[in-house]
Amino acid sequence: xxQVTQNPRYLITVTxxxxxxxxxxxxxxxxxxxxxxxPGLGLRQIYYSMNVEVTDKGDVPEGYKVSxxxxxxxxxxxxxxxxxxxxxxxxxxxxTGVIAKNIQYFGAGTRxxxx
Amino acid sequence: xxxxxxxxxxxxMQEGKNYTIYCNYSTxxxxxxxxxxxPGKSLESLxxxxxxxxxxxxxxxxxxxxxxxxxSTLHITAAVHDLSATYFCAGRPNSGYALNFGKGTSLLxxx
Numbered sequence: 318x319x320q321v322t323q324n325p326r327y328l329i330t331v332t333x334x335x336x337x338x339x340x341x342x343x344x345x346x347x348x349x350x351x352x353x354x355x356p357g358l359g360l361r362q363i364y365y366s367m368n369v370e371v372t373d374k375g376d377v378p379e380g381y382k383v384s385x386x387x388x389x390x391x392x393x394x395x396x397x398x399x400x401x402x403x404x405x406x407x408x409x410x411x412x413t414g415v416i417a418k419n420i421q422y423f424g425a426g427t428r429x430x431x432x
Numbered sequence: 433x434x435x436x437x438x439x440x441x442x443x444x445m446q447e448g449k450n451y452t453i454y455c456n457y458s459t460x461x462x463x464x465x466x467x468x469x470x471p472g473k474s475l476e477s478l479x480x481x482x483x484x485x486x487x488x489x490x491x492x493x494x495x496x497x498x499x500x501x502x503x504s505t506l507h508i509t510a511a512v513h514d515l516s517a518t519y520f521c522a523g524r525p526n527s528g529y530a531l532n533f534g535k536g537t538s539l540l541x542x543x
Contacts, residue, residue, distance in 0.1 A: 348529050350530070350531075352533075357535060358535060359520065359533040359534055359535040359536050360475075360520070360522075360531075360533040361533075362530055362531070362532075365529070365530055367529065375530060376433075376532075407474065407475065409475075411529070413529060418463075418480045418482065419463065419480075419524065419529060420465070420477050420480055421465075421477070421531060422477070423474045423475040423476075424474060425473075425474050426473075426474055
């Protein structure tokens, strides 16, 4: 089954404790992205990756890091989480081929609370 | 940067009624997407609109794109309770693959 898998689904942590949210897709997609969703703000892009070893900042990259060492994985790293990073996070992936229409497929989401 | 503005942000409508959600975007884009999100769930792709004049329909939902007006609409026909959800439109600039989302329209269909 084609899917984007995020882990963990729920996470409560404390300020300053490094954490990683994993994202994996099994569709051989080139493009992967991280979004955060906050009430009243819609989804805002954090980082994206066009392919292995190619990443770029989205609209709200401060406080986050990413890496793309393998095509299927795109982890999101919070080196020193702060309460304003409490949010719902989504990973998404898409093919960049024309036929695929670049539809982004989303993971189930990770709800993060930073105390 | 492509900015996307949806309205209304909240919509309460009776079953059986029709309504339209509007999505305006700020710069040239040839790809407009509509997503649905149920409470506590992820986003599900509804429509992909790839050219001016594109119209897609699925059940009681119909989406259209006017690239000259930089406007997409999602029309709901004879609403039913199952359509209650949040609907997002997202645009992709002609260069690049990032999606810029609107803030979403929270739709509640009541008996």
